[in-house]
Amino acid sequence: MAEGTGGPGGGESLLFLTDEQLRKGIEAMFFAYRGFTADPDRILEGMDYGRAHHRAIHFIHRSPGTTVNNLLSILGVTKQSLNRVLRTLIEDGLVESRVGRQDKRERHLVLTEKGAALERELSDAQRARMRAAYRAAGPAAVQGFRQVLEAMMDPQLRRQYQTLKETGS
Amino acid sequence: MAEGTGGPGGGESLLFLTDEQLRKGIEAMFFAYRGFTADPDRILEGMDYGRAHHRAIHFIHRSPGTTVNNLLSILGVTKQSLNRVLRTLIEDGLVESRVGRQDKRERHLVLTEKGAALERELSDAQRARMRAAYRAAGPAAVQGFRQVLEAMMDPQLRRQYQTLKETGS
DNA sequence: CGGTTTATGTCAGCCTTGTTGACTTTCCAA
DNA sequence: TTGGAAAGTCAACAAGGCTGACATAAACCG
Numbered sequence: 357m358a359e360g361t362g363g364p365g366g367g368e369s370l371l372f373l374t375d376e377q378l379r380k381g382i383e384a385m386f387f388a389y390r391g392f393t394a395d396p397d398r399i400l401e402g403m404d405y406g407r408a409h410h411r412a413i414h415f416i417h418r419s420p421g422t423t424v425n426n427l428l429s430i431l432g433v434t435k436q437s438l439n440r441v442l443r444t445l446i447e448d449g450l451v452e453s454r455v456g457r458q459d460k461r462e463r464h465l466v467l468t469e470k471g472a473a474l475e476r477e478l479s480d481a482q483r484a485r486m487r488a489a490y491r492a493a494g495p496a497a498v499q500g501f502r503q504v505l506e507a508m509m510d511p512q513l514r515r516q517y518q519t520l521k522e523t524g525s
Numbered sequence: 526m527a528e529g530t531g532g533p534g535g536g537e538s539l540l541f542l543t544d545e546q547l548r549k550g551i552e553a554m555f556f557a558y559r560g561f562t563a564d565p566d567r568i569l570e571g572m573d574y575g576r577a578h579h580r581a582i583h584f585i586h587r588s589p590g591t592t593v594n595n596l597l598s599i600l601g602v603t604k605q606s607l608n609r610v611l612r613t614l615i616e617d618g619l620v621e622s623r624v625g626r627q628d629k630r631e632r633h634l635v636l637t638e639k640g641a642a643l644e645r646e647l648s649d650a651q652r653a654r655m656r657a658a659y660r661a662a663g664p665a666a667v668q669g670f671r672q673v674l675e676a677m678m679d680p681q682l683r684r685q686y687q688t689l690k691e692t693g694s
Numbered sequence: 695c696g697g698t699t700t701a702t703g704t705c706a707g708c709c710t711t712g713t714t715g716a717c718t719t720t721c722c723a724a
Numbered sequence: 725t726t727g728g729a730a731a732g733t734c735a736a737c738a739a740g741g742c743t744g745a746c747a748t749a750a751a752c753c754g
Contacts, residue, residue: 372664378652379587380690381659381671385561386580387686388674390601392554406710411555418548424731432559437712439732461721461730483547489676490550493669495541500662500669502550505557507658517556521549575739593702606741608703630701630750 381504395481404448408433408441410478413467416451417475418520421464423456430516450474550673564650573617577602577610579647582636585620586644587689590633592625599685619643 371377396410415430416422424442428435442465445451450471456462467475490498509517540546565579584599585591593611597604611634614620619640625631636644659667678686 369664372667373656373659375652376693377667378655378659379648381655381667382561382648382651383587383686383689384671384674385558387682388677389554389558390682391678392551394679408711418552425729433711434713435731436714436733440711443732456730459722459730461719463731479548479551482551483544485677486547486550487542489673490542490547492676493672495538496665497669497672498541498546498550500666501673502553503662503666504658504670505553507661508557508654509560510563513556513559517552520552524545577740594700602740603742604702605704605743609740612703625701628701628751632702 391485392482395485396478399478399481404444408437409445412438412441412445413450413471413475413478416465417467417472417479418524420466421454423462423464425462427465430520432513445471560654561651564654565647568647568650573613577606578614581607581610581614582619582640582644582647585634586636586641586648587693589635590623592631592633594631596634599689601682614640 393407397407400406400410411431412427415427419426424435424438428438431438442451442453446453448470449468452466452468453463454466456464493501506514506517562576566576569575569579580600581596584596588595593604593607597607600607611620611622615622617639618637621635621637623633623635625633662670675683675686
């Protein structure tokens with residue numbers, strides 16, 4: 357094992373690209389994603405909501421006034437699927453749906469105070485885990501983490517992520 | 526807010542722990558996981574299998590001869606849920622279930638040649654994406670990636686991951 | 695030996711969250 | 725004025741989670 361960055365030829369070792377290393381990354385993604393969703397899931401169970409509601413709430417919070425179509429393209433589900441979730445959130449008074457000013461066909465989605473409160477509770481929990489992981493790994497690791505994740509996305513999703521990433525920072 | 530580890534005197538900045546940075550990491554996980562599962566999902570659609578079958582096949586390949594109970598604890602689902610998946614895999618001749626030698630209550634699971642072929646197809650696709658991401662990000666980033674993911678896991682899952690990580694390397 | 699526990703499998707029923715297909719209403723824009 | 729876009733809805737279905745109840749075989753223990 358081992359072999360440094362500067363083997364006989366001067367280039368970087370490609371050992372990090374072995375099937376073995378890749379497999380570890382794949383399994384790490386699997387187990388880490390479980391942790392990633394665990395805290396919000398715990399909060400939501402018991403309420404009538406699930407992970408799908410969490411995702412909707414997250415992105416509405418993230419882009420207040422976003423349209424249904426916009427949300428659809430971010431979440432990557434069908435409108436029937438999203439509508440089922442949105443309907444309950446609107447009925448329960450967590451989300452408000454406002455008719456568009458310029459284009460009255462559009463609905464602009466915003467969190468109510470009640471919705472914002474749940475969003476805060478969920479994202480506090482998720483951020484707490486993330487913060488602990490970031491702190492344990494350190495800033496250099498975090499940078500690498502984000503680089504690899506970004507490279508792993510489908511190009512279309514990467515564009516959406518980058519658009520999102522820039523707004524609000 | 527802000528303020529480095531050592532003030533002006535040379536510690537690391539804690540800017541990477543801002544809510545903004547954490548939110549980017551959260552969204553990166555969300556979008557990256559979609560990419561992570563996209564290729565195997567594409568292969569499996571049309572066959573009668575889904576992501577649950579993929580996971581079972583992956584870990585049986587990973588630990589040939591593993592028992593049902595062992596697989597249950599790795600996958601974190603109920604035995605009824607796993608059994609539905611295993612039954613079809615066994616019926617279709619992708620997985621073989623062998624009565625234990627010492628403990629005849631146990632069933633040891635192994636992939637048949639047919640099962641191994643599907644495993645190869647799935648993991649080739651998943652590794653190809655991972656390899657491209659690793660290559661694009663570079664070895665230092667990969668190390669950071671794995672560090673953060675590991676820190677994000679629940680302690681119990683982290684132990685399972687680490688056990689798995691060591692075997693077979 | 696007999697009782698208890700463990701490992702596995704199975705039936706039935708439920709929930710969430712995804713899908714497709716068909717159809718409506720409203721409204722913008724050419 | 726007409727075609728198409730945005731949104732919403734109904735119905736039906738599938739995957740993959742879950743619980744609860746129960747059955748069998750084997751191991752283990754007193």
